[in-house]
Structure formats: C-alpha cells, structure tokens
Amino acid sequence: MTIRLRHLRPGIAVCGILACLAAADLKTNDLRAGDRDGNVPRFLTGRQTSPGDAVHPPEHWSATDNIAWKTDIAGLGWSSPIVWKGRVYLTTCLNTSKDRKPRKGLYLEDVDATKYPRDKSVHLWKTLCLDLATGKIVWEQTASEGVPAKPHHIKNTLASETPTTDGERLYVLFGNLGLFCYSMDGRPLWTVPIPPRDTRYGWGTAMSPVVFGDRLYYADDNEESASLVALDKRTGKEVWRVTRKEKTNYSTPFVWETPNRTELVISGINWVTSYDLSGKELWKIKGKSILSIPTPFAHDGLLFVTSGHVIWGKHRIYAIRPGAHGDLSPPDDDKPEKPVAEPANDKLDPHIVWTQKIGPYHPTPLIVGDRLYMLFDRGFLMCFDAKTGKVIFDKQRLPKGNAFTSSPWSYDDKLFCVNEDGVTYVVETGPKFKLLYTNSLAEDDMCMATPVIVGDKLLIRTAKRLYCVAPATKGESTARN
Numbered sequence: 001m002t003i004r005l006r007h008l009r010p011g012i013a014v015c016g017i018l019a020c021l022a023a024a025d026l027k028t029n030d031l032r033a034g035d036r037d038g039n040v041p042r043f044l045t046g047r048q049t050s051p052g053d054a055v056h057p058p059e060h061w062s063a064t065d066n067i068a069w070k071t072d073i074a075g076l077g078w079s080s081p082i083v084w085k086g087r088v089y090l091t092t093c094l095n096t097s098k099d100r101k102p103r104k105g106l107y108l109e110d111v112d113a114t115k116y117p118r119d120k121s122v123h124l125w126k127t128l129c130l131d132l133a134t135g136k137i138v139w140e141q142t143a144s145e146g147v148p149a150k151p152h153h154i155k156n157t158l159a160s161e162t163p164t165t166d167g168e169r170l171y172v173l174f175g176n177l178g179l180f181c182y183s184m185d186g187r188p189l190w191t192v193p194i195p196p197r198d199t200r201y202g203w204g205t206a207m208s209p210v211v212f213g214d215r216l217y218y219a220d221d222n223e224e225s226a227s228l229v230a231l232d233k234r235t236g237k238e239v240w241r242v243t244r245k246e247k248t249n250y251s252t253p254f255v256w257e258t259p260n261r262t263e264l265v266i267s268g269i270n271w272v273t274s275y276d277l278s279g280k281e282l283w284k285i286k287g288k289s290i291l292s293i294p295t296p297f298a299h300d301g302l303l304f305v306t307s308g309h310v311i312w313g314k315h316r317i318y319a320i321r322p323g324a325h326g327d328l329s330p331p332d333d334d335k336p337e338k339p340v341a342e343p344a345n346d347k348l349d350p351h352i353v354w355t356q357k358i359g360p361y362h363p364t365p366l367i368v369g370d371r372l373y374m375l376f377d378r379g380f381l382m383c384f385d386a387k388t389g390k391v392i393f394d395k396q397r398l399p400k401g402n403a404f405t406s407s408p409w410s411y412d413d414k415l416f417c418v419n420e421d422g423v424t425y426v427v428e429t430g431p432k433f434k435l436l437y438t439n440s441l442a443e444d445d446m447c448m449a450t451p452v453i454v455g456d457k458l459l460i461r462t463a464k465r466l467y468c469v470a471p472a473t474k475g476e477s478t479a480r481n
Contacts, residue, residue: 038455040083043162043208043252044295046452047366049411056411057458059426061469063442068457068470069135075126076102077159078206078448081459081466084165084184087138088130088459090466091172093158097121102463103154104420104446105403113151113202123148123158125174129186132454135468139186143174149196150176152204155405155448160206162252164216169233171216175205179218181236190236197222200248200291208252212262215239215277219266221249228253228266228279242279246270254296256303258322265303267292272305274324283351286329288314294364294407299386304372308359315359317374319389324351354389358382364407364450368415368429375408375417381427396433398425405448422447422462441467 040046049056058066075094082089100119103110125144130137148158161173169189170182176196181189199205199222209218216233220226226244231237244266251267256274263274263282269292272285285305292307301322308315320328328349348355363375372386379402380395398404403420410416410429414436418424422445428434441447445462452459458469 038083039085039167040081040452040454041166042082042164042210043080044297044364044407044450046083046454047407047409047450048368049453051369053411055456057453057456057469058471059412059414060437061424061439061458063440063445063467066469066472068468070465070467071130071135071137072465073128073461075124075159076100076157076463078157078461079159079162079208080449081452081461082163082165083132083452083454083459084167086132087184088132088466089163089165089170090128090130090461091159091161091163091174092126092128093174094124094126095119095121096123100154102157102446102448110154111201113153113204116151116154116202119148119151122146125159125177127163127170127172127180127182127186130466132457132468135466141180141182141186141188143172143180143191144177148176150198150204151202153202156204156206158204160204162208164209164211166211166233171209171211171233173207173209173218175207175220179209179216179231179236181233192231192236192238194220197224199223203248206250206293210253210255210264212255213277217253217255217264219244219249219253221246221268223247228264228275230277230279240279242275244268244273248291250291250293251307252295254298256296256298256322258301260323265296265305267294267296267305267307269307272296272318283324283326283328285318286327288316289359291361293362294360297364297367299367302353302386304365304367304386306359306365306374308361308376314357316355316357317359317365317389318355319353319386321351321353324349328352330355353387356384356389362405362407363417366408366410366415368410368413371429371431373408373415373429375404377404378402379404379419381415381417381433383431383433392431393433398435400438407450409451409453411453416451418447418451418460420446420448422460 075092077092079091127141129139163172172180179192216231226246229241230239246268249268253266256263265274269287274282289307290309296305303320306317361377365374367386372384374382379398383392408417415427422441424439426436449461460467
C-alpha cells in the first residue's frame, strides 16, 4: 500500500461554528428529521418527520423544480450527508486518474472485485463542509492521499461510511484507512490508522461509526480479523477492543437506549450481537443471510433487526423487547421461507415479540405510525403491523426501475423510495398500497445514499452532486463548486 496520511489547512473559508459548542446527549434511536435545533448527526437519522408536522420538504421535485441548490461533488462516495447548526458534512474519494463509473442495477457478474485490474492511481480521501442555505463549500480537508490498499465492488466506493458528530467534533471513518477527527471548523484533531483487511470478494467497507457519551464506536468486520472498538472521542485513544466471530458485514452499529440499560447492537452474517458499553456480550441471535446490511433500529420500546439477500440465505426480521440475555436464536427448521408472522410462543425466547421469515438486502425498513414498511432491492414494497408482525399488504411492485439501495424516508403521511436511477416513488402511507407519483432527477444521476430531511429541506446525494429539495422561493440559486 502506498498511502500518506496527511492533513491540509481548511480551504476557502472557515465554518462559523465555535469548537466549544456544548454537545447535547443525542438519542441514537431517534429517526426523526433532526433534533429540536435541526441537527442530523449520524447515519439513518433524519428519515422521517413527526406525525402531523406542518414543516416538511416538498412532495414534488425534479432536477430543476423545487431545487434550492445543487452542488457538484468531485470524486465518488455513498456516505449520507449529516447536518449540524446549518452546515452539511459529507465525504468523497477523488481518483486523480479517470473515475471508475459505478454500475447500476442487479446482476451476478462482476461481483468478484479481486479480479478487477489493480487500481494504481493516487486517490484523495476528502471531507467536505457545505452551507445548508446556499450549498456553497465552506471548507474541505484531505484526510489521506495514496493508492488504495484494497479493491472494492463496482457499486461500492472508497467513501461509503457516513460521518458522525456530537456537536463538538466531526468523526470521519474511511474503511481500510483510518478514523479522522476534526473540529467543526475543519481543524484536524486526531487520527487513528486502521490496518487494511481483505473483505469478501474484495467488496470493500461501509460500516459507519457512532458516537455516544464519551466514546466513539466502530466495527471492523472483514475476512481476516473482525473487531468492535471503543475510542476516547476526545483523544482517539483506544479504550477497549473485542474480537468478533464475524466475516465481512455492512450493518452500522446501533446504540439502543432502554429504561434499564444501553446496548450496542450489531447485525452480522453469523450473529446479531448486543454488547454493553464495556464490550461485554449481552445477547445474540444466529444469523441466516449471506450478508448483513440493514441497520438495527428501535421504535416504541422494541428493537428491530433484519437482513436478507436477493438470492442467497435464509432471511429474518425480529422484533425484540429489552432485557434479553444469552442466545435468543429460534430453533432451526427446513420450512419454506414465506412471510408468516411467528408471535412469541414456547419455541421462541420470550424477548422475541415476533419474527418473520423475510428481510431486505440493502434498505433498512421504516416504521410510520404502527406500520413497518420493508423495501426490497428488486423494487417491491411490503407492509407489516409493527406490533404483531402481521402482513398488512404483501409485496407490491414499484413500476419502473428494479434496483433500490437507499433506505426509504417519510413525511406528510407519505413514504418515499428512491431507486439507483434517482427516481423517487411517492407512496401513500396506510393499510393499502397506493402509488401517488414519481419524481425524477437528471439522467446522469445515480443514487445509493439515503436522503436526509432537515426541516423543510431534503438532501439527496447522487454520484455527481448534492441536491437540496426545498419549497420554491424567489431568487433560488444553484451552487456550483
């Protein structure tokens, strides 16, 4: 590997956020569209507004309509944007040679990235800060410069991990490279190198970090030596590390706060595992799928974990109540995989409220009201009762485009699902499937990052640019940087 870790001085301008901002205790199980100050501090927050909230983004948009600004982003990255105090933060990796174009769609060929021609060109791993109001780049930092040590899948990038913040510092993870901590105005604070590891078929990395209390947590699941690590968020010093009996995974850890304890839950191909904040294992469930990508999440006191694959493996979703210990795995069976809810009974651990033999590959499900919506990569949408697991409506086909990687989001009693072509399908939330309309972006847009709601704005990242969807006003501007 030819990599030089370095820091550059902040470019263009310095973000006006004071480094001494006091960080509030952030509820990591809150999927709402930011906290009361409009902040979206981590991966998969900012996916829905509160019921009846009158402030929300438009329901209709195109590449030009209801677009407050759009900013071209050099390089490639599937990290979602995060937002703090009117600033947007995201990552990218710029190839100094010609960028390899990611490939859309569902396919079985070209899956072994270790057989790609070795990338020998120099790359720049960058963090960007943009102004939420205008889309102008406020500062940028280059975390590292060099030749990538490992390959990655043609649909993956070298900047797929979403950064996180506690309001005092910005924490950026580039897999197989390192963790980089910045002040909110872009000053480098500390760096922790991460040794490069082989991933399954050279598919690369995508597990985002999480910050909670005084610790920064990240999981490094790979084919060589998987681990879960806790760092002191102020210094980057390692506090503890536990070995995980896992291989390559892509599911971001989730901090689950319950009345009696706080857990760190990670979904894997071998096990779904819960740890306490000292790294001690609390409970686990045996995995079934060939890959684990959706992130665990909580709703109304229950934890939901799931994984699946479009072809291989047995797929499950679980609704789990707090307080579990030990192995919760249901007994193995050879019955066909079909969506029939299994409520708690004498064959299941009492902490499993219900389980279904079905799960999505990429998108993380979303609960709106008491209904759980599950989006599948092949363009099907399914709805369950979140409390019982009962099917409300079975798989319904979204009409155009058959590749969905981004997770769905919701506001104004509507569910939004964007495919890899940048086409968003707007579905009415309710007991029956009803497609309302579609919103398309530019023909050259590809979307695999999950959009973020910030008040009346919606941030959509594509392979080439970042869009800000907002109610139309006079004097709208388009930012080009």
